[in-house]
Amino acid sequence: NHRATLNVYDVRPGAPPDKIAMVVEKPFKLNCIVCHNICAHEHKTKLENGTVVGGAAKTIPFGGGCSPKLEVKNGNEESFAIINGPCCCVGGLVELCQDIHFDIEDPNSKEKLGKITKKKPAGLEKFQEAFGDHDTFMLELAEKVTDDKVANFIATLLLMDYIFFEGGSPISYNPVDNSCQINCWNCYVLGCLCPCHCSCGGNNEVEG
Numbered sequence: 001n002h003r004a005t006l007n008v009y010d011v012r013p014g015a016p017p018d019k020i021a022m023v024v025e026k027p028f029k030l031n032c033i034v035c036h037n038i039c040a041h042e043h044k045t046k047l048e049n050g051t052v053v054g055g056a057a058k059t060i061p062f063g064g065g066c067s068p069k070l071e072v073k074n075g076n077e078e079s080f081a082i083i084n085g086p087c088c089c090v091g092g093l094v095e096l097c098q099d100i101h102f103d104i105e106d107p108n109s110k111e112k113l114g115k116i117t118k119k120k121p122a123g124l125e126k127f128q129e130a131f132g133d134h135d136t137f138m139l140e141l142a143e144k145v146t147d148d149k150v151a152n153f154i155a156t157l158l159l160m161d162y163i164f165f166e167g168g169s170p171i172s173y174n175p176v177d178n179s180c181q182i183n184c185w186n187c188y189v190l191g192c193l194c195p196c197h198c199s200c201g202g203n204n205e206v207e208g
Contacts, residue, residue, distance in 0.1 A: 001031035001041075006158060020048045024155045026162070034063035034191030043159040045152050051075070054152035056083070056159060063191025068102070068164065072156055080149065082107045083116065083156065085164075090193065092185035093170045096126055102160065104141070104153070114141035116157055118165065130171045135161055167193065177202045 003026065010021040023046045030039045042057030056072040059082075063069055068085030085102045094100070100118040105111060119136040121129045128134035137157055141150060170183050179202030187194045 001029055003028045004162070008155075022047060022053070022151055022155065024158060026159060032192055033189075034058050035061055039191065041159065041163045043155055045155040053148055054155070056152070056156040058191050064188075066189060068160075068188055070156065070160070071107070072104075072152060074148070074152070079107050081105065081113055081153075083160075085188070088187055088189075089185045090188045091165050091167070091170075092183040092195070092197075093130075094185045095165065096121060096130060096170060112142075113145060114139070114153075116140075116153075116160065118161075129169075131169050131173075133166060133169065135165055137161065164193070167195070174202070179203075 005026075006024040007020050008022045008024060010019040025044045025046065027042065027044075029041050032039050034040050037060065040058040040060050040063065042055060044055040045053050047053060053075045054073060056070050058064070059069045059071050064084065067087045068083075068090060070083040071079050072081040072083065073079050081104050083102050083104050086100055090100065095118060097120065099120050102116040102118075104113045104115055106113055117138040117140070119138055121134070121136065125134060125136075139153060139157055141153065145153075164186070167186065168183065172181050172183075173179075174181070179199055181197055181199045183195050183197040185196050187196055
């Protein structure tokens with residue numbers, strides 16, 4: 001819900017050191033039901049000189065209802081893609097057991113343009129993701145998608161990781177009272193994530 005800025009550097013061979021390819025800005029938003037612009041998480045993608053080349057935001061009103069929905073726009077504020085997520089369950093222990101897919105489609109023709117996949121961790125990566133913020137995403141796009149739109153989708157992927165999967169690890173341990181909290185899943189309702197979790201262990205009294 002707070003403001004954030006991410007500098008993306010050009011790491012191609014021959015690029016000058018510390019060359020900024022684009023800047024992704026996320027303004028402050030309220031973390032609640034999406035009923036107004038102030039509640040709709042979004043990002044703006046800019047060039048190093050400040051020119052806005054695109055952005056994305058949760059749809060108003062209600063961010064897609066019970067399924068995440070984001071509208072992706074170009075620098076002229078024209079919508080060129082809609083991203084639709086899974087129904088209700090986003091994140092938590094669920095992400096350790098299955099891939100989570102977000103489909104990308106043209107807002108007018110409904111043609112599929114690609115998809116973003118939050119990959120299920122394999123092997124020991126499950127432990128890294130269960131107790132930390134180790135995430136792997138795959139972005140697949142149709143060949144006709146232009147480079148500027150690809151850059152915007154990459155920035156949108158970063159926004160989605162931040163607002164859907166960075167709310168805390170699925171399993172957390174509190175050494176103060178020796179308890180463990182398990183976030184089973186995050187229920188997506190009207191644009192807002194509602195964690196569904198349980199706790200186990202813990203001391204009834206904690207010495208101060």
